[in-house]
Amino acid sequence: MSIPRNPTEAHRNFFQDVHEVVRLVPEGRVTTYGAIAHYLGARHGARMVGWAMMAAHTANEYVPAHRVINRNGLLTGKQHFATPTAMQAALEAEGVPVQDDQVQDFKTRFWDPSTELG
DNA sequence: CTTCTGACTGAAA
DNA sequence: GTTTCAGCCAGAA
Numbered sequence A: 001m002s003i004p005r006n007p008t009e010a011h012r013n014f015f016q017d018v019h020e021v022v023r024l025v026p027e028g029r030v031t032t033y034g035a036i037a038h039y040l041g042a043r044h045g046a047r048m049v050g051w052a053m054m055a056a057h058t059a060n061e062y063v064p065a066h067r068v069i070n071r072n073g074l075l076t077g078k079q080h081f082a083t084p085t086a087m088q089a090a091l092e093a094e095g096v097p098v099q100d101d102q103v104q105d106f107k108t109r110f111w112d113p114s115t116e117l118g
Numbered sequence B: 001c002t003t004c005t006g007a008c009t010g011a012a013a
Numbered sequence C: 001g002t003t004t005c006a007g008c009c010a011g012a013a
Helices: A009-023 A033-039 A046-053 A086-093
Strands: none
Touching: A009 A033, A009 A046, A033 A046
């Protein structure tokens, strides 16, 4: 999958919506693609959230993309970072232990925007 | 137009 | 616990 060559206004709005939610994830906590999709009203699938994350590095404001993982707590997006270890390093730097691409104690570190933000 | 792919997920076996 | 399968929507060839 790739970022649209000529993003439409709708695209940019969608990217910004996703990025805004990701920025609300506190340090030391993580969320999932599906949780973000659900918070945005389930009008977009989880895959579309992942798609929007590809544009995270081109966003004007910082997006903590390392806090977004899949429902199993796996760092499925690590290959999209500058280096294969950047995602894990960023998580561990804020106190989230990772082993074998898996966030430890994922269940208690999970931050659901739908319940946390209302 | 068809087909394949993907930072995904929930259900079913 | 596992593997498999079908939806999901956008983009590229």
